[in-house]
Amino acid sequence: MGAMRIGTLETGRLSLLPLAVAHAEEMAGVLSDPALHDFTGGAPHAPEALRARYERLVAGSPDPAVTWWNWVIRLREADRLTGTVQTTLTAAGRGHVAEVAWVVGTPWQGRGIATEAARGLVAWLGERGVREIRAHIHPDHHASAAVAAAAGLAPTDRWQDGEIRWELTPGRSGQTPGASR
Numbered sequence: 001m002g003a004m005r006i007g008t009l010e011t012g013r014l015s016l017l018p019l020a021v022a023h024a025e026e027m028a029g030v031l032s033d034p035a036l037h038d039f040t041g042g043a044p045h046a047p048e049a050l051r052a053r054y055e056r057l058v059a060g061s062p063d064p065a066v067t068w069w070n071w072v073i074r075l076r077e078a079d080r081l082t083g084t085v086q087t088t089l090t091a092a093g094r095g096h097v098a099e100v101a102w103v104v105g106t107p108w109q110g111r112g113i114a115t116e117a118a119r120g121l122v123a124w125l126g127e128r129g130v131r132e133i134r135a136h137i138h139p140d141h142h143a144s145a146a147v148a149a150a151a152g153l154a155p156t157d158r159w160q161d162g163e164i165r166w167e168l169t170p171g172r173s174g175q176t177p178g179a180s181r
Contacts, residue, residue: 006018006069006071009071009120009121009124010120011116011117011119011120012116013075013076013077013113013116014073014074014075014076014113014116014117014120015073015074015076016071016072016073016074016085016117016120016121017071017072017074018070018071019054019057019058019070019071019072019084019086020054020058020072021051021054021055021058023054023072023081024047024050024051024053024054025047025050025051026080026081027050027054027072027081027084028044028045028046028047028050029105030081030082030083030105030108031044031045031050031083031084031103031105032044032105033105033106035106036103036105036106039138039140039141039144040138057070058070061088065090065091066088066089066090066091067088067089067090068086068087068088068089069086069087069088069089070084070085070086071084071085071086071117071121072084073085073104073113073117075108075113080108082104082105082107082108082113083102083103083104083105083108083113083114083117084102084103085100085101085102085117085118085120085121086100086101086102087099087100087101087121087125089130092131092132093131094131095129095130095131095132096129096130096131097130097131097132097133097134098125098130098132098133098134099134099135099136100118100121100122100125100133100134100135100151101135102114102117102118102121102144102147104117109143114143114144114147115146115147115150115151118147118148118150118151119150119151119152121151122151122152122153122168132167132168133153133167133168134153134165134166134167134168135148135153135165135166136160136161136163136164136165136166137155137163137164137166138162138163138164139162139163139164145166148166149166151168152168153166153167153168154166154167154168
């Protein structure tokens with residue numbers, strides 16, 4: 001599964017485009033608000049630093065058991081990039097575990113973009129037989145928790161680096177990953 005090339009994912013209003021180094025300049029503006037780092041730490045990257053980061057991400061994981069898949073979120077009606085979704089796919093037993101994450105720039109928050117993108121990503125992963133989908137979310141990051149819940153994930157009692165693990169096991173709960181509630 002790791003060698004599979006990703007393509008564009010389409011949802012109702014969004015195109016999730018495979019990350020390219022060329023996205024760095026526009027994304028540096030999208031991700032420029034320091035408030036986006038309140039729960040994750042760090043600071044916004046300048047375009048040059050983001051370009052270097054995207055070069056590493058596009059090159060792929062150095063670990064053959066780990067695959068990085070990254071997309072930028074384009075709001076089609078505005079023809080603007082608004083954020084990112086990503087997954088780190090790890091071989092585990094007889095299947096794969098996907099760690100998912102999302103970020104939407106401050107000007108586009110509160111419009112359901114993160115929810116729509118996360119649902120699209122989770123559904124896409126479920127269609128590809130991913131055994132388990134996880135996200136780690138700071139306990140005070142209520143907006144991100146709402147996105148995870150809308151994408152079908154549920155909080156667990158497990159913690160990692162001060163964040164709660166959320167999980168969805170496709171097929172186990174009878175839910176369709178990413179299905180609307």
